[in-house]
Amino acid sequence: MLAEKNYIISIHDKGTKNTINGIHLPWLSSLLQRYRQSDISYSRGCNMAFWREDLLRINGYNEEITGWGSEDHELVCRLINSGVRKRTIKFAGIVFHLHHELHGTDNLNNNRNIMNETKAKKSTWCDKGIIQN
Template sequence: MTVSLIISTYNSPKALELCLKSVLQQSTLPDEVLIADDGSGEETIKVVKEFQKESPVPVIHVWHEDNGFRLTAIRNKAIAKASMDYIIQIDGDIILNRHFVKDHKRFARKNSFVSGSRLNIQPELSEKLIAERSIQVSIRNKGVHNRLNGIRWGLLTWLLQNYHRTDLLYVRGCNMGFWKSDLLMVNGYDESMIGWGREDSEIACRLINAGIRKRIIKNAGIVFHLYHQDNSRAQFNINNEILQRTIEEKRTWCSKGVDQYLAKKKIE
């Protein structure tokens, strides 16, 4: 089993730097890293170039022009370029526990996708970590919330894998794992969803409709989420309508998805 780690980011170079530092400290490294960059500027490009020099595994910077919040599109472009069996998806504003990739690899099973949890870091501690360029954070730090999610305990991980099973919409896009073949089967993310909101729940619904089981990784695959201001919710209602249609019509495919980039890849 080989692993592509996809990290989405947009103009948050200091947070991305911490995220990438935590990737380098993994007890089990991914086989490649793809940075899905939704149009960041020069500061982010510098961070990526430094990481490419340091990383012992290939690093691919997938970038497109800044034309608003297009997370679905940049994730699809990264998925198309990923060359490994399994895709672990995170955001660029999280710090990984050093066994994050190891835990996801151990938990992965065929015919299933995975959603994890996160621990939220409050503003003051987030600012301190960024100022000190430090990734030293744990459940013992003042300013860390959801601390139970940070207890790494293998037995609980297996006992709680059906946690939220009946909640169709529960996923955490900053901490997910998929077989690449399953993502291609449902055509990746729906790019008719622009702006923030519901894109992760929508792809999860199509996977479930296609017979791919959702499993929850608790007390393993641990991530710490740095504080940032909320994204605009202006498109949320439109995206929610798309999600509701996916549920009602039991969709397994989106018309504007990853296949458009796979065609270009074959031509190249």
């Protein structure tokens, strides 16, 4: 798709999955602002945005998390713990994810442990982030 510069995508295209994310209904989006408000599993780094000041307040991504997995959820957890309200653009913005090879998941258990600790302690800061301690 990128090589051919074909940016016109339809929910009816071959191989398209989770077609609900390709539906544009802005009026429904405004009704969903409380949609999974504190559920960190409904966050994806590729579709995430936040204010710089909020990112700095929690010290950015936790660099103790290495490889693939849990880095986005752990970040969202600290943002929510610090009082940032999660918002959604479901049905307001069209989202398609391009398939790609997954990176190694060797550290996935360790990464999940870090995320679970952040949840349990209601942490708002990580020591190994933008500012390194």
